[in-house]
Amino acid sequence: MAKDDLVSFEGKVSNLSGGGVFFITLDNGVDISAKLCGKMKRFKIKVVTGDRVTVGLSPYDPTHGLILHRHKF
Template sequence: MAKEDLIQFEGVVQEVLRDARFLVKLDNGMDVAAYASGKMRKFRIRILAGDRVTLEMSPYDLSKARISFRHKETRRPAGAH
């Protein structure tokens, strides 16, 4: 399947499961099982519960997904109100 055929969604990691898998709640309310992409594993990007992620899904199986990006949290500097 070509990369152009994949559907992208955003969601929040609800739970870290066994075998480097994650339970992700999509913005539309659907829950999917996901795994980290190869580049994320290669560069050891940690994914924790509560992280906002971008997922790629096949149009043929919408119950499984690959996490392609972990969004950085927007944190305020210390002392800013």
Template sequence: KLCGKMRRFNIRVVVGDKVTVGVSPYDPSHGLIMYRHK
């Protein structure tokens, strides 16, 4: 799942992209894609 900023600016993530994932402390099984590395 993408974070709000990535959804707002319509940033696409494809298979093979390096990303940073933020994990919720309350539910470690769910994470958000926070950043797509260039």
């Protein structure tokens, strides 16, 4: 599935887990798990607890996502 097919949501990182898995609370109150996208890994963009992020969710599995963007304050 291409990145163009993902549905974008905004949320806040609530917890970190091993293996690069982040737990995110979306603005609508749903909790999901997500990983960093390839470009964020490539350019070593750090995401910590409390950061606002944009997450791409697949319409087929809305419980797992891909962190696409970290918002600046």
